[in-house]
Amino acid sequence: MAQPDFVVAAPPETGGARLVAVLASHPGLLLTDEPPGPSAAGKATDWPGAADEPAEAQADDEWEAGRTTGTPDRPRMPAGRRHGVVAPYLLADFAAQRRLHERTAYPRLLVALRDPVDRAYAAWRHARATGAEPLTDFVAALLAEPERAEAGYGWPWRYAELGRYGPQLRRLYTLYSPGQVLLVQYQDLAAEPAAVLDRVCGFLGVRKGAARDPRHPRIGTGPAAADGPGWPVDRPPPEVRAQVIGLFQEDIHLLETVTNRSFETWLTPSGETAPARAGDT
Numbered sequence: 001m002a003q004p005d006f007v008v009a010a011p012p013e014t015g016g017a018r019l020v021a022v023l024a025s026h027p028g029l030l031l032t033d034e035p036p037g038p039s040a041a042g043k044a045t046d047w048p049g050a051a052d053e054p055a056e057a058q059a060d061d062e063w064e065a066g067r068t069t070g071t072p073d074r075p076r077m078p079a080g081r082r083h084g085v086v087a088p089y090l091l092a093d094f095a096a097q098r099r100l101h102e103r104t105a106y107p108r109l110l111v112a113l114r115d116p117v118d119r120a121y122a123a124w125r126h127a128r129a130t131g132a133e134p135l136t137d138f139v140a141a142l143l144a145e146p147e148r149a150e151a152g153y154g155w156p157w158r159y160a161e162l163g164r165y166g167p168q169l170r171r172l173y174t175l176y177s178p179g180q181v182l183l184v185q186y187q188d189l190a191a192e193p194a195a196v197l198d199r200v201c202g203f204l205g206v207r208k209g210a211a212r213d214p215r216h217p218r219i220g221t222g223p224a225a226a227d228g229p230g231w232p233v234d235r236p237p238p239e240v241r242a243q244v245i246g247l248f249q250e251d252i253h254l255l256e257t258v259t260n261r262s263f264e265t266w267l268t269p270s271g272e273t274a275p276a277r278a279g280d281t
Helices: 016-024 094-103 116-130 138-143 145-151 165-175 186-191 193-204 238-244 246-259
Strands: 006-009 029-033 082-086 108-113 181-185 226-228
Touching: 006 016, 016 029, 016 082, 016 108, 016 193, 094 165, 108 165, 108 186, 108 193, 116 138, 116 238, 116 246, 138 145, 138 238, 165 181, 165 246, 181 186, 181 193, 186 193, 238 246
Parallel strands: 006 082, 006 108, 029 082, 108 181
Antiparallel strands: none
């Protein structure tokens, strides 16, 4: 079994879709999705509207599915071209990371990060829009998460857990060195996409400037309605953020320790509204 040269570990609502779309246009890269698997869907059939569950719930990572035969056969690759796999839930699943490590110890890992409150809120809104989330209150959905996880609900409904990057990266670094991991921050990709993509291409060892931007709308913008005057639809209003930020405070401090960089804006009432410094990505 041929193994991937790199993995894009971008949880939903972290800008991964745009990142993958641009990288897929690079002539030196070939990206493939993981095959369908049952575990991500979790308990989707337990509520009305499950037929319209998010696309993320209909797919699973090869390594998450508990298979023991290795990763899928890699397509025949021309010399000098690199093969990447898109694995949106890899960062949160340490068992999946261990299975990946057993098969390939030296991949490059692209890890997408976003303010965890914003990410959770955007994921909850998406699930509500598709009919996959029955709870009409975001805070209630977060508070219900431990019970849901115990009941076997899949990753798409782990709104808070997917954003607990501190322990996730700490575990990942027990298998892979930090030098094998490039952190791509959502706000950087939104504000400075060309600079971020240059860093990604340099990290992967392919020519910079060869990817074609698919002209996606700027991340977090577009014709979306707002929850308040000028407030983006995929970010919670300040009063909602204030109710849930405490759920992430300990993890954000751990993330700062693990990465040796600051994420203090994630702890503010407004969240991450400015791009991170270029050296932090």
